[in-house]
Amino acid sequence: MASETLRRLLRNPSAVAGATLIVLLVLAGILAPFLTPYDPSKQQLAEVLQHPSAAHPLGTDQLGRDLLARLLFGGRLTLFIGAFSVTMGLLVGVPLGIVSGFYRGAVDMVIQRVMDLMLAFTTFLLALTLVSLLGVGLTNVIVAVGISTIPRFARLVRASVLTIREISYVEATRALGSPDRRVLWRHVLPNAIAPVIVQATLSMGGAILTAAGLGFLGLGVQPPTPEWGAMLGQGRNYIFSNPSVTTFPGLAIFLAVMGFNLLGDGLRDALDPQLRGLR
Amino acid sequence: MSGSVSYLLQRLIGVMVTILFVAITIFLMVRILPGDPARVIAGVLASDQDVARIRTQLGLDRPLWTQAGIFLRDLAQGDLGISARTSNPVSQEILARLPYTALLAVVSLALAIAVGLPLGAWAAARAGSVADLAVSALVLFGISMPVYWLGLMLIVLFSIHLRWLPAAGASGPLSIVLPAITLAAFSVAFIARITRSSLLEVLRQDYVRTARAKGARSRTVLWRHALRNALPPIITVIGLQFGELLGGAILTETVFGWPGMGRLLVDSIFSRDYPMVQGLVIVFALMFALVNLAVDLLYERIDPRVRYG
Numbered sequence A: 001m002a003s004e005t006l007r008r009l010l011r012n013p014s015a016v017a018g019a020t021l022i023v024l025l026v027l028a029g030i031l032a033p034f035l036t037p038y039d040p041s042k043q044q045l046a047e048v049l050q051h052p053s054a055a056h057p058l059g060t061d062q063l064g065r066d067l068l069a070r071l072l073f074g075g076r077l078t079l080f081i082g083a084f085s086v087t088m089g090l091l092v093g094v095p096l097g098i099v100s101g102f103y104r105g106a107v108d109m110v111i112q113r114v115m116d117l118m119l120a121f122t123t124f125l126l127a128l129t130l131v132s133l134l135g136v137g138l139t140n141v142i143v144a145v146g147i148s149t150i151p152r153f154a155r156l157v158r159a160s161v162l163t164i165r166e167i168s169y170v171e172a173t174r175a176l177g178s179p180d181r182r183v184l185w186r187h188v189l190p191n192a193i194a195p196v197i198v199q200a201t202l203s204m205g206g207a208i209l210t211a212a213g214l215g216f217l218g219l220g221v222q223p224p225t226p227e228w229g230a231m232l233g234q235g236r237n238y239i240f241s242n243p244s245v246t247t248f249p250g251l252a253i254f255l256a257v258m259g260f261n262l263l264g265d266g267l268r269d270a271l272d273p274q275l276r277g278l279r
Numbered sequence B: 001m002s003g004s005v006s007y008l009l010q011r012l013i014g015v016m017v018t019i020l021f022v023a024i025t026i027f028l029m030v031r032i033l034p035g036d037p038a039r040v041i042a043g044v045l046a047s048d049q050d051v052a053r054i055r056t057q058l059g060l061d062r063p064l065w066t067q068a069g070i071f072l073r074d075l076a077q078g079d080l081g082i083s084a085r086t087s088n089p090v091s092q093e094i095l096a097r098l099p100y101t102a103l104l105a106v107v108s109l110a111l112a113i114a115v116g117l118p119l120g121a122w123a124a125a126r127a128g129s130v131a132d133l134a135v136s137a138l139v140l141f142g143i144s145m146p147v148y149w150l151g152l153m154l155i156v157l158f159s160i161h162l163r164w165l166p167a168a169g170a171s172g173p174l175s176i177v178l179p180a181i182t183l184a185a186f187s188v189a190f191i192a193r194i195t196r197s198s199l200l201e202v203l204r205q206d207y208v209r210t211a212r213a214k215g216a217r218s219r220t221v222l223w224r225h226a227l228r229n230a231l232p233p234i235i236t237v238i239g240l241q242f243g244e245l246l247g248g249a250i251l252t253e254t255v256f257g258w259p260g261m262g263r264l265l266v267d268s269i270f271s272r273d274y275p276m277v278q279g280l281v282i283v284f285a286l287m288f289a290l291v292n293l294a295v296d297l298l299y300e301r302i303d304p305r306v307r308y309g
Helices: A002-010 A013-030 A067-103 A105-121 A123-134 A138-164 A168-175 A180-217 A228-238 A244-271 B002-032 B037-042 B048-058 B064-076 B090-125 B130-144 B147-161 B173-203 B206-213 B218-240 B242-256 B261-270 B274-302
Strands: none
Touching: A002 A013, A002 A244, A013 A067, A013 A244, A067 A105, A067 A138, A067 A180, A067 A228, A067 A244, A105 A123, A105 A138, A105 B002, A105 B274, A123 A138, A123 A180, A123 B002, A123 B242, A123 B261, A123 B274, A138 A180, A168 A180, A180 A228, A180 A244, A180 B147, A180 B242, A228 A244, A228 B147, A244 B130, A244 B147, B002 B064, B002 B274, B037 B048, B090 B130, B090 B173, B090 B218, B090 B242, B090 B261, B090 B274, B130 B173, B147 B173, B147 B242, B173 B218, B173 B242, B206 B218, B218 B242, B218 B274, B242 B261, B242 B274, B261 B274
């Protein structure tokens, strides 16, 4: 079944385009030290705000740092923040959703009201408020963005589990006396996993946008660490003299988010059982 | 009629309960999360006496439950406390900014519906064509675009190069054009996408085939029969993504120096004005809840199958 899904993915142009973009970004991050001779934090005050040239392919920023080097190293951080915050959302949101959907009743009610409350803040405002109270910095950004992704996972998993627990063989397994833990691990979780994979991929895009938005406001990862959102936020003061300082970091964020959106859409088509057998 | 009035009342109470919980949560977050607000407001160099004075001034030296009681009592009277930065009432400062954010949000939402809905319908009517593919690409761009970047790029194009529109501020009717387009982009894409998929679903239904078989023109079928039936999910999505729109407004206002609540929030975060942050979060959540209530009521108007919860 896994190979069947993979085959469908490889035939899906959206999934292939998205995966290619992401692989390129990951490779750029890993190979950053080999792709540029510059130190991303090294200031060259004699060479500030240069336009693209042979020595600096994308030019330099307001402190004379090589823009390409900062973009390459910044990509590591962007992917890192996205991956860790989504993992956090998964690790908290999925169990909450399973418990909520499987046991229903009072537990379900409490969990769902808490999720409603988190959604009432709206995603960006929740992350922004958390970071403003926890303080800026890498860990707090990951925690804030991670928490803001929890409700989506909890909601989604709860909805699937509510359906799965009514499937007759799951009911039969329970009736035969299988302990809850076994039923959950062996039957409920595997059946609920497909939409979670799709949501996690799409959430990577959302998490990158949110984290970069915090960075743009100056509430994310602090300088001199290269981070795309912060680069954009600091560069916007020089937009009149050299727009490339804002153009390229923004383009990088855009491509990363688009990569995950494309892959997510492709995964949905490949994993959606309703579409199986079509074509 | 009295049934719908009591229903409306019930829903309004629901909104108030939500806001009450939001208020309690933000109240607790400010006080329980690591970091001493009084110390932060006073600054790193302040003496212990100064910190103690600010703590008393903000009432942070009293027991938590006493603080909570005072906070909720004041909140019920619309009193959100005193700004730590300007010493003006928080509610007064927010009310001065509210019209700007409301205007920006309403204009952007109207723009997003006016563009997104026809765009999605147009694509659905030509499913599989080049035009449909182009709309899909546009949707992908819209949902992947960082709102702050789009804003800056529009400034470069329309304010710096073409000099058509102002880059910042709110000094005339033209100043809202770029912020509104920036903020609407994501919603245009989102609404176009859901309109397309929702319409495609409806166009497969039997009654659409019947209408076609009767000889109704395809334009009539699309706009009169299909779109009306496709509307409920579209309206729900418009309400839900209003939360994203408010988040986007915070960033858009910062890019364009738009004097709304979003910029006030960012400024207040930097100056550690916790009473103001607290008040703004509550008002933002209230806006979101009220828009979703309005959407639900509209939903019931349009879809007679759904009535009174």
